[in-house]
Amino acid sequence: MLYNYYPGCTLSTKAKALDQAARACAAKLGFPLVELPEWQCCGAVYPLAPDAIAERLGAARALISARDKGGVLVTLCSACHHVLKRVNDDLARDEEIRNKVNAYLEVKEPYQGETKVLHFLEVLRDQVGFAKLAQLVTHPLTGRKIGAYYGCMLLRPSKVLAFDDPENPQLLENFLQALGATPVRYGMRNECCTGYMAVTNPGLCKQMVGEILRSARDEEAQALITACPLCRYNLVANAAPEQKVPVYYFTELLAQALGLQTEAAPVQAGGEG
């Protein structure tokens, strides 16, 4: 199977740790990622207006390019995952959007949502399998109490993303278990970090981040993992000093457990995303 890879803008700039660890781990785990040539920004925010066609084109180009190459399209960033899956769903289900996008891009063979979009974590769960992953771990994270922070973009809308139960997700906890760590299940793990509202309403962002970290610390999490550069930024930059905990990308811990050294790792605990 060909694993077409869509890194997205943040992973090429601020979140290199997420990207580089992922590539190294994927190669080691037997699904080498092949970066799509000439990919463009997914738009970062899914356009809610059904007539916003231009805003869907970046994602559509990636989806079509993956279709033409064959295989699946793997992504890592929660926001890219969210936008790619939702635009793909639009192109599969909404005739008007599909026709306009195909006409604008002058696609030879009209695209109808054929590409299967997978988050890296879904590949780990469904193709590699956590039982197999646990066997491949050489440096288990034994004794480390780590909380998974899902945020919202990985999970919702759950019918379209089909990632995990949005109210009671298990995937990241099972992942941590496979790495030998002790997963810490805490109530706020699937609540929003407020995303870009950190810019427009910093007070609200600080309040939500405060609640998330309080919930995680109450359950004795020593560190958090996330798949999202923006979540990581908010959890680090908008945390009250007394609440700070290290926040890692999940691929960083995966690389560690697999005994891989990557260029950007190890990241300083609590460092800037």
Add this chain to the structure above:
Amino acid sequence: MQKIGVFVCWCGSNIATTVDVAQVVAAVKTIPNVAFAADYKYMCSEGGQELIHKAVQDYQLDRIVVCSCSPRMHEATFRNCAEQVGINPYLVEIANIREQCSWIIKDRAQATAKAIQLAKAAIAKVRFNTPLTPGESKVVKRALVIGGGIAGIQAALDIAEAGYKVDIVERQPAIGGRMAQLDKTFPTLDCSACILTPKMMDAANHPNIKLYTYSEVEAVSGFVGNFEVKIRQKARSVDAKRCTGCGICTEKCPSRKTSSEFELGLKTRGAIYIPFSQALPKVPVIDREHCLKFQTGKCGICSKVCPAECIDYTQQDEIITEHYGAIVAATGFDLLPLDKFGEYGYQDSPDVITSLEFERLTNATGPTEGHLVCPSTGKEPKSVIIVSCVGSRDTSGRGKTYCSKICCMYNAKQAMYIREKYPQIDVTVFYIDVRTPGKAFDEFYRRAVEEFNVHYIKGQVGKVLKDARGGLTVFASDLLSDKHLMLHADMVILATAVKPAAGARKLATMLTASMDNDDFFTEAHPKLRPVESPTAGIFLAGMCQGPKDIPETVSQAGAAAVKVVGLLAKDKLRTNPCVAHCQENICSGCLACEKVCPYGAITAETKTVINLAGVKEQRTVAVVNQTLCQGCGACTVACPAAAMDLKGFSNQEILAEVDALC
């Protein structure tokens, strides 16, 4: 020569607005054998029926086609009408030009054309109709009620009081059902047990009622008037005749870890147990899965302590076969499991409870003897939040789309109950809408708000979190003031959606009774036949048919009982003459028909038959038992040689209809 009369109904404006009835009359008049055709405003009315009678006499009609509403509505009316003037009722055909034509087509020309087509098809069929005579079948004067909750108890009592024998089959060890678990009932706040227990006693002691507790219906065959039912009486491991109900065995049982079904897991029970203190019959039962004697062979304490020597470890399940004229389904409800509703924290905190669990927590016979305490701490809560519509009116696909109907009232009841007994506890109810139609219902809700100061907030709860410092944090929205709320509560009560009791679908399959997508039994007509299943002889009472409260359940049970009594009062029933028969000269004896017959009405027989070549020979053919056959027609489709034919819907009649359409 046949003389067919065609009668086209306007149905007021229902048909006449979109179908040009005069044009239909004109069109059918040109068809050979149609001796008379006319239209009338209401053909089912006295005037319409007189028109038919007169036409039959004036034109010596021998067959009738009525173009009107669905045959489900008025086929019987027009068959009776024909019989009164000496025409066999089975020489009447209905062309449905209302439900299948005028109501679904807007264009007048199109609708008129279709009405003419449907009339033509009915005329083509009626030519081949033959006079049929219904047979008779005996009515067994005994009824079966499945389910021993308030619905089943009430239905059984009403049937028994009318003088008929009735059996109640209840799968739990005791009758009483959900109502026995409740503390108080709205809108009068009287104690549930106080009003239910006397009814349970009446049912247990009535000479016409027989209880089969700890029993389940295993198989149902037969038909209206004569159902044969196999009942599995599960082994109690206790001799019910000798047991005095002293309860010593239940106290001494060393296996104490099983969670009590009746107490909804809020308490444990022994392996030998009586489900609740007022249980009827008051006879314990051994839960063999958790009994040390059954699991390890050791123990046997209950047998040693029993003063009446009635413990019997060798008891076996017993299959009882009984015949009934009518069956009432009263199987009740369960609560929707909350595993898909992680946001409410039901799985994470013992202080998040369902409303039914709350009933047990406030009941004097419950696990806390009626003291309202948080299960996690054993301390009285300072604040309680009630969440409405948990899993009800849900369009996310996780819950049920319907309104569970009873929750708004019991939310008010529970809130008032807390405020009355513990005025220091703060109670808040989150709601989408407050729905309180019913006698003295809205006044009841207003009392909760105005007299008992229960806070009602329009909005839903998004998340309930266990707080490490104790208690619960509740995230919610207040829609009227457009605010996000973050509240602290010590206890959260979830008004959880109701759903039909587990096993309802299995039972419906046995009864060949239809169900909706939510597994509620469907009624024969939503307005006019609300307590009957479309399957003859099957009646419905209580929650198994749809969400309803106790007053409604009792009314419906009474109505179902009247229908049962009406049926049992007859000595004989007319049977449907439209049954299958086998043309033995064509039948090859392959018995494909036997395999598809849902009623077991077809058997193989070796007979002397005259084959198609006119020669006598001995061979196996299919034979239809005309009493068992319900005329479903499955065999006629399965038969590769078209030897199976259905009276009233013969292959020839159906093909004539198709020919007229194509």
